[in-house]
Amino acid sequence: MGSTPPRPAGGERAPRLRRVLGAAAFPALFLGLVVGMTELPEFGDPASPASTHLSPRFIEEGAAETGAANMVTAVLADYRGYDTLGEAAVIFAAGLGCLVILASGGARRDLPVAGMSNRFGSIVLDAATRTLVPVVLLFAVYVLIHGHYSPGGGFQGGVLFGSGLIMMRLVWGPADASPRPGSDVPTFGLSLRGSLVLASVGILAYVGIGLAAMAFGGEFLNYGTLPLGSDPAHVRELATLGIEAAVFLTVGGTVSLLFDTISIGMRENGVPLGSERGPRE
Template structure:
């Protein structure tokens, strides 16, 4: 481009103003379109009358899960949730490829922040807080049938507990030397990845086991876990939720570790060409 810079910036300013003017119009259009929607909270709205009563009335009897969201998520729409878990896993793998692998680090050395925020107050607070968070994560997972919760929520909670420890404690020290690939607490990047793989393989494995016992893929009713089909489905749903939990917790760890090693120890981002290379 040989053109002088000022006209181009003038042009972008006009374009930006025109663009900005489009958004009030968009908002007006959206609100006008909403006039056609059913009243908020209307029990006779189409969304509440056609399909959903079937799930509300039959879900608990068919799947043994009092929480209808869990019943729909892990049982009726189990195939969709398998894909969703794969999406999370793919995001973790993507981050790994974009950051860790492209940085040319064969041994995946990552153990949380290179500069942890440690202090006496933070150390003490995490010692008390993190065990409770991790325990609550498992509670949320196990009680996903009968109360709000499930694998996704529990997994994110568990991952957030691990991230808290990585933020405050950072990598482990051994004999005064920083073990750059071992976190002070929780799984390393490699273990997180293995957890995530185990979760998604376990999910698919439960689906395939249902096929092996004569049902369709992810149709848990045929699994030989008891005589009451609703109870069998409840157990299988718990298995699914545990698999999702592993994948989500592992992927949260992978995402955090890969993003946090984007910064090198001296604060210079990897691949920037500044500072000494390793």
């Protein structure tokens, strides 16, 4: 594509034989996988091991035990709550890692922050974003709250919430740029610090609900003992909603944190957006 730059010394390709062998390894992997898969149970077989162990319990007892008609939510936030805590922690750690990678060492904090150089502001985008963003953010909360009865929950809602925030960043500039003085552009925007706080509060709330269950005499994340009512299924339903809300905060905060650190990091590290780079690699 385009002009061919002089190839730098040492950039020659690997020997032909090695390339051919390397490329042949992956069709072979595909064939091996397909041969192995012939041993799997038939697609859609109701009597397969995956469908006869553990899952009948989730399907037949789940709604009565946890109060969630959506069995995925019941498994996610109640039966496998400990696993989901780990997942949320992984997501939070990825956000923190990105922040540490991009904010340490070479990042030049003294550069003037002059708005995202590559924001896509125009009158059409501005008007569309003003209309869309509140709807997206509200829908995110709906997806979170309705996760007990329909597809949805903390992860999906959190990602929607984060993408609503990202849509504003793309049109109005980065989180660290203050709203232009005198403009009436509404900013639902979250600062980088705000995203970090949101994600941390989510994780802490998750652990807090688990510890509260312990304090009232149950096991960690076994919500049945929480003093939220007399019907155990209803207590679990409320605690599960709390867990989903905690996941929502963690995921929403982390998604926005990742976008902010990467966009600010690219500017501060002098990495151009788009095709300023010339040589095709």
